[in-house]
Amino acid sequence: MNRLLLIALALLATQARAFEQNDPLGFQGAMGLAPSTTLSAPAQVQPPQPQMQQASAVDYADNMNSNVFGAKLFTGSFTQQGAMQFNPDYLISSGDQIQVRLWGGFNFDSVLTVDPQGNLFLPQLGPVNVRGVRNQELQKIVEDAVRRVFKSNVFSYASLAAAQPVRVFVGGYVNRPGLFNGTSMDSVLHYLDLAGGIDLERGSYLDIQIKRGDQVRANLNLYDFLLLGRIPLTQLSDGDVIFVAPRNRTVKVSGYAENAKQFEFKEEKLALGGLIGLAKPLAKATHVRIVRNTGTTRNVEYYPLEKALEVFISNGDEVEFTADKKPGTITVRVEGEHQSAQEYTLPYGSLIGDLLKHIQYTERSDRESIQLFRTSVRDRQKALLLTSLQSLESTALTARSGTTPEAQLRKIEADMILQWVERAKKIEPRGQVLIAQADNRDSLLLENGDIIRIPARDGLVLVSGEVLFPNAIAFDKGLDLDEYIERAGGYTQNADYNRIVIAHRDGSFEQGNGDIRPGDEVLVLPRVDVKSRQIWTELVQIIYQIAVSAKIVFRL
Numbered sequence: 001m002n003r004l005l006l007i008a009l010a011l012l013a014t015q016a017r018a019f020e021q022n023d024p025l026g027f028q029g030a031m032g033l034a035p036s037t038t039l040s041a042p043a044q045v046q047p048p049q050p051q052m053q054q055a056s057a058v059d060y061a062d063n064m065n066s067n068v069f070g071a072k073l074f075t076g077s078f079t080q081q082g083a084m085q086f087n088p089d090y091l092i093s094s095g096d097q098i099q100v101r102l103w104g105g106f107n108f109d110s111v112l113t114v115d116p117q118g119n120l121f122l123p124q125l126g127p128v129n130v131r132g133v134r135n136q137e138l139q140k141i142v143e144d145a146v147r148r149v150f151k152s153n154v155f156s157y158a159s160l161a162a163a164q165p166v167r168v169f170v171g172g173y174v175n176r177p178g179l180f181n182g183t184s185m186d187s188v189l190h191y192l193d194l195a196g197g198i199d200l201e202r203g204s205y206l207d208i209q210i211k212r213g214d215q216v217r218a219n220l221n222l223y224d225f226l227l228l229g230r231i232p233l234t235q236l237s238d239g240d241v242i243f244v245a246p247r248n249r250t251v252k253v254s255g256y257a258e259n260a261k262q263f264e265f266k267e268e269k270l271a272l273g274g275l276i277g278l279a280k281p282l283a284k285a286t287h288v289r290i291v292r293n294t295g296t297t298r299n300v301e302y303y304p305l306e307k308a309l310e311v312f313i314s315n316g317d318e319v320e321f322t323a324d325k326k327p328g329t330i331t332v333r334v335e336g337e338h339q340s341a342q343e344y345t346l347p348y349g350s351l352i353g354d355l356l357k358h359i360q361y362t363e364r365s366d367r368e369s370i371q372l373f374r375t376s377v378r379d380r381q382k383a384l385l386l387t388s389l390q391s392l393e394s395t396a397l398t399a400r401s402g403t404t405p406e407a408q409l410r411k412i413e414a415d416m417i418l419q420w421v422e423r424a425k426k427i428e429p430r431g432q433v434l435i436a437q438a439d440n441r442d443s444l445l446l447e448n449g450d451i452i453r454i455p456a457r458d459g460l461v462l463v464s465g466e467v468l469f470p471n472a473i474a475f476d477k478g479l480d481l482d483e484y485i486e487r488a489g490g491y492t493q494n495a496d497y498n499r500i501v502i503a504h505r506d507g508s509f510e511q512g513n514g515d516i517r518p519g520d521e522v523l524v525l526p527r528v529d530v531k532s533r534q535i536w537t538e539l540v541q542i543i544y545q546i547a548v549s550a551k552i553v554f555r556l
Contacts, residue, residue, distance in 0.1 A: 059175045059196030067252070069261035069278070070205045070222050074197025078189040088136035090185060091235055094118055095164030098130070100142065105153040111161050125149050135160055168236055170195040172244035173203030184236050188220055191242055198244055206264055207245035210234050223264075227278070249315035251275060256285040256321045269312040275319060276308055285321040293317050332446055336454035337365045346446065352435070353442025355452065364456045369436050369506040369519065371453040378431025381549040385429065388545060389421050392538045396421075399532050413530055417539075424542070429549035436506030455505050461516060463488035465524035465553035466495035475518040482513075484522055494555065496527040499540070501547050509548055523547045526555045 056076065063071040092098075094116050102108040102122075112120050118131025120142075128145040130138060142158035163183035168191050171177045175196030182190060188210065192198065198205060208220040218234045225231040248266045253259065258280040265274070272288065285305065292299035293316030303311055305321075313319065332344050332355060339360040346355065352372070361367060396414040401407035435441045461484055464470040468489025479487075481500065491497060502510040505519040516522075525547060528539045546554050 056176075056196060062200065063197050066200050067262050068200050068205075069259060069263050070226055071197065071200060073189065073222065073226070074193050076193060078187065078193035088134065089233065090135040090160065090163070092118075092130045092133045092135065092138060092160070093164055093184060093235075093237070094131060096160060096184075097162035098138070099157075099159045099161040101157040102146065102154060104155045105150060114164075122146075164238075166236055166238040166240070169239070169241045170244075171241060173199040173246055174244050175199055182236075186236070187231070188234060188236075188242055189225075189231070191236075192244075199247075202247055204245045204247045204264060206248060206266060209241075209243045209245065210236070211241040211243055212237065212239075223278070251313050251316070252318045253279045254318070254320045255289075256282040256323055258282065265313075269314055272303075272308040272311040272313055272319075275313055276305070279319075279321070281305065281321045284323045287322045287324040289320040289322055291318040291320075327448060330446060330448035330450075332448075332450045332452065334359060334452045334454070336371075337362055337456035338454045350446050351442060352444045352446055352452075355446060356442065359452075359454065361454065366455040366457050366505070366519065369455050369504070370441075371455065371505070371507060372433040372435045373431050373451040373453065374433050374447060375431060375449045376447060377433055378429050381429035381431060385427070385542070385545060385549065386425065388538070388542045389424055392535070392542060393418060393421050395532070395535055395538060399535065409531065413532075413535075417530075417535065424546065424554060427546055427550050427552070427554065430551065432507045434507035437508065455519060457518065459518045461518070461520050461522065463522045463524075465522075465547075466492045466526050466555070467524050468492060475516070479516070480513065481516060481522065484516065485524065491524065494526050496525050499525040499544070501525065501544070503548075503551055511544075521551060523551070523553050525553060 060075045063074045066072075092114060094114050096114045098112050098114065098120055100108065100110060100112055100120065100122065106124060108123055112122075114120060114130060117127075117129075119127035119129050121127050122142075122145065125145055125148075128142060130141055133141055138158050138160065139156075142156050146154055146156045163185040165181065166184050167179050167181055169177075169179050170191050174192065175198075177195060180191050180194045182194075188208065192208075205222040208222065209216050210218040210220065217240075218232055220232065220234075248264050249268075249270070250262055250264050251270065252262045253275070259278060261279075263275065263278050272290075287302060287304050288308070288311075290301045290303070290311070290313070292301065293314060301311075327348050329345050330348055330350065332346060332350075334340065334342060334344065334355070339362055340358060344355060344358065356370075396417045399410050399414065401410045435444065438444070459475045460472045461475050462470075462472050463484055467485055468491075471488050473484055473487050481502070485491065485500075498512075500512060501523040502514045502516065503521040503523060504510070504517060505521075525543055528536050528543070530536050530539065543554065546552065
């Protein structure tokens with residue numbers, strides 16, 4: 001009696017586990033029933049629970065942002081089951097669903113399941129063995145069976161409708177090992193993706209095994225898929241194991257390379273030539289810098305790429321591809337009021353004077369105000385601006401208060417300043433270099449990407465900033481600064497009357513009541529009204545810096 005009770009409890013527990021896993025075959029297997037006797041459709045993959053969805057999202061986000069070569073494979077793209085019924089090399093197995101149609105002298109249309117013996121049972125024909133038959137040969141096998149019984153006037157059609165539902169174990173160094181539902185046609189990438197991908201810190205992309213019991217049926221190297229597009233289509237069965245081995249040796253690649261990632265290799269030492277095949281350096285890369293993994297002491301080696309075959313990489317080394325070659329030529333653009341070419345290709349080391357000899361001026365060209373705009377200067381101006389903004393940000397956040405009302409005012413003021421800082425970070429300086437009045441202008445070296453601009457004599461003065469009606473005003477040598485501002489509607493309530501910048505078109509600046517020339521820009525800066533003297537000083541300096549480098553007035 002006790003033995004019968006234990007058997008009944010065991011059967012109930014097995015049934016409960018099977019339904020919890022959305023696997024009706026579990027209960028049938030426990031009862032000794034053949035799957036084909038009750039299964040008429042493939043098992044549906046259980047929708048992931050909210051906690052599983054959150055875990056998957058974290059894994060996929062980590063993979064997307066990872067520097068490990070191959071990690072971006074596993075971001076959920078392979079979790080969707082695709083229609084792969086038409087793989088011609090797929091071997092029919094027990095549990096597969098076959099669409100069979102007979103017409104003519106005898107009509108039949110149904111989806112049949114391949115039984116445990118590997119047979120399809122066709123009315124009037126009996127069992128037809130199809131287990132192990134390639135998908136592309138299935139039609140011929142059924143046709144031959146039909147012709148053995150019906151000599152004429154009966155036609156047949158057979159096609160794989162659905163692959164066998166299977167459960168596959170994914171183990172080893174993956175993010176979420178487990179047992180996953182799918183079909184025998186789903187790829188190894190599908191099940192690895194369901195497991196959250198390979199562990200970024202411990203798992204191997206070079207050594208993935210597909211096991212059936214103690215037998216290793218296939219080995220998978222994901223680098224072959226990523227670099228060569230090769231992947232074995234291994235047909236999985238119920239209970240198969242996908243095992244990810246521990247990670248091998250690694251090397252980090254940076255610099256001028258298409259694949260600036262962390263790579264894995266099996267050898268004791270990897271030839272640099274082999275790493276070049278993985279990293280694919282850009283055309284401009286000429287040298288390689290290797291930081292050896294020697295503990296706390298950094299050992300740096302530097303080689304030209306042509307010596308790559310003589311150099312070997314060890315576990316934990318860092319490799320950077322660099323460009324260490326002077327360009328043979330540079331490209332410079334000439335814009336503005338002139339009649340010569342717009343772009344010049346010059347030898348490296350050319351001087352501004354060499355270029356100006358080729359420019360054909362017009363009657364409207366302002367030769368005294370030639371402008372130079374340089375990328376490297378713009379980058380330095382941007383870096384200086386960001387440094388000043390970070391200092392202001394720190395000052396605003398650490399300002400002290402003596403009372404609670406004062407603390408509240410400081411908080412409001414700090415929020416306002418931080419919003420202004422975020423907007424100011426988006427401002428791009430112009431990178432103008434003051435060369436018009438330089439005695440050695442013609443002997444200055446040109447850089448690749450320089451822009452020379454020849455201004456036109458337009459006879460206008462631009463007034464902007466804290467004036468009522470920012471406008472361009474015709475130059476009149478009889479007008480002073482205040483009169484130009486009056487013609488722009490006068491000051492706004494937020495204007496700082498003592499901080500006015502006159503930007504001359506040659507790149508020079510004056511502050512206050514200076515000499516106005518044709519083509520100048522008058523920038524009326526805003527008044528800064530804050531409680532802290534230190535913040536006031538930094539804000540005034542940054543506003544002036546923006547006005548000088550970008551020629552715009554940016555209000556707080």
